[in-house]
Amino acid sequence: MxxxxxxxxxxxxxxxxxxxxxxxxxxxxxxxxENYPPFDLIREGEHDYRIELAVAGFKRDEIEITSHQNVLIIRGRKGDDNGADYIHRGIATRSFERRFALADHVQVTAADLADGMLALTLKREIPEAMKPRRIEIGGTAAAPRHDTIESKAEQREGADA
Structure with missing residues (x-):
């Protein structure tokens, strides 16, 4: 395949x-x-989103979050093991880098780490200049005059009288 x-x-x-x-x-x-760590992408509103990553075993200072040019990069680097002699190591503590492509005008507004879950709050904020705006039609100006054959004939008749 x-x-x-x-x-x-x-x-x-x-x-x-x-x-x-x-x-x-x-x-x-x-x-x-790129399948580690697993994540959930949640829509919380029309312009509000949340990304949750399962980063069990990582501390706050071992995770780096960077947003640059419509790309969100989350990196995790595990510190030393304090000399522990593991007989079996089943909890994944490998380093990772996870990338998310962000749409235009999406900003990361908050990040929180609790109970092994890293939660990132995202908000799409469209600048005022880019939002559609309604333009009202004004009726105060005089309508433009269109000269037609009939109106020119009427003008000539008025001048002859």
Whole structure:
């Protein structure tokens, strides 16, 4: 079974969609390898979202959250083991990096770590200049005069009288 799709024919006929095709190709390539830590994406309102990651065993100072150019990056690096002699190690403590592509105007507003769950609150805030606005039609200005053949004839008759 093929895991990737060739977007080359579409690239030739679609102008300005290079970023979209790059995102599709990179997400398809990295989705198989990028499955730790597991996460939930929750819509809390029309413009409000929450991402919850299961990061059991990580402390606040071992997790780094960065938002840059429509990409949210969450990295986890485990500290030392304090010299513990493990007989069996079943709790995953490997380092991770999880990336999320953010839509335009989506900002991370809060992050909280409790009970092994990292919760990130996101809000989409569209700038006032980008929001649609209603334009009222004014009726105070005089209507423009359209000269037609009939109105020109009427003007000539009035001048002759």
């Amino acid at each position: 093929r895991n990737s799709f060739d977007f080359t024919p579409f690239r030739r006929s679609a102008v300005g969609f290079d970023r979209l095709f790059d995102m599709l190709e990179s997400s398809a390539a990295s989705s198989a390898a």
